[in-house]
Amino acid sequence: MASQSQKKTPRAGFAALIGRPNVGKSTLLNALTGEKIAIVSPKPQTTRNRILGVVTRPEGQVAFIDTPGIHQAKGELNRYMVEAALSAAEEVDLVLFLIEPPQGETLDVTPGNRAILERLQKVGKPTFLVINKIDSIPKAKLLPLIALYGQEFPFAEVVPISAREKDGVEQLFQVVLGHLPEGEPLFAEDMLTDQQERVLVAEYIREQVLRHCRQEIPYSTAVLVDVFDESEREPRPGTPPGQLGGLIRIAASIYVERDSQKAILIGKQGQMLKLIGTDARKSVQRLLGAHVYLDLRVRVEARWSERAAGLRKLGYE
Template identity: 90%
Template sequence: RTILERLQKLGKPTFLVINKIDSLPKAALLPLIDLYRQEFPFAEVVPISAREKDGVERLFQVVLGHLPEGERLFDEDMLTDQQERTLVAEYIREQVLRHCRQEIPYSTAVLVDIFDESEREPRPGTPPGQLGGLIRIAASIYVERDSQKAIIIGKQGQMLKTIGTDARKSVQRLLGAHVYLDLRVRVEPRWSERPEGLKKLGYE
């Protein structure tokens, strides 16, 4: 009742969402809804089962229907407001996690050290749809222990080569240009636990 009193003061549309209806007898659902409706004028009542995904789509549509339309913040053809070098770092990290799987924890970070676009412009006569010029990228993969570094590098550097090859293909599709990618693996002990480590790797 305390929560409902606070909601009443806000004067905003409020939904009653009842979860776990898969474990509730249907005969008990309607009396429960009536009980809550006597306490508060809910704009919508949406029974759901998150586990079974029953009613979840309706909840999404109900919420969407009550949201006011705001001003457009970005151009219609703009896919993201992230800088390219930020996306490149995430593409590389994706391949590290993909290939090393459970052997490398999620406390792995990638920092783009060099992003050289001086040769990015495609040469005259490059057919439409083909990759343009060349972008040179150097990036560091940071882990917290020497044992993790050894896993990412792999035997005779094979794992790092595989990560680099797949990351380069993804980055080329993103940037629409040929990419020279140089990867290094560095150890930053317990970086995810230290404020200075987080700041150094861009997680401020």
């Protein structure tokens, strides 16, 4: 057995996931934590807020911060999201810069990624190049891609992964941990995220809007939970372990910017809203471990994504 003096001092700290929209930051956060903390969709700009995911092991603890995709910001909401991402890079111990392999034959550093690297140069934090979706690129192209990005920025580490397949995710965690300062855990061992349940519920509902609605609707949509009634949450006596117990009553409002969007979201005879509600309820029940009564309403808040007051009202502080 190793003596006390031979035991490694645990490490702890923060790492931000930074990158363009749809490079897989939220998928990676979920893979690292083993839980669905961040919603995922093929549509860009799914993540709107910084999301904390904590991974605790005997050898240390890493608090990962998922951030909105950095893009050319037009409008108040987009500027809010980009600022949330860039400010996170300034507040952590190290940055994980995620990219995905180019789709065509040509290997290059895209203008969007080059602009992010210019900002990260100014931040001055140790930065990893994390190449996601390596299952989508021939291995022969991987080394030239690494060399190309290495000419743009002095990366502390380069880690190829596939977040969706969980390939390289454990290796990434260990490399991140090795670069963090020695210290005791910053959060309780059983803590996974700082997101409140009602915030996660709102995001799960928005995920179904992203999934079911056509292009124009998701980006004009926000969700607020109006009622979260847990008075009947305690499982009934005799509920078998692992089965849903108790009841939580939830009422939520889905906000859009125009009456025409409201009509689309509700659908003919309410079918679209019913479909969104049915799938959202299933996800929320798995999250909360209880039966859920879910009441959804669609409301219009004109131009909310373009106004600072609209952002504040809908929870984007």
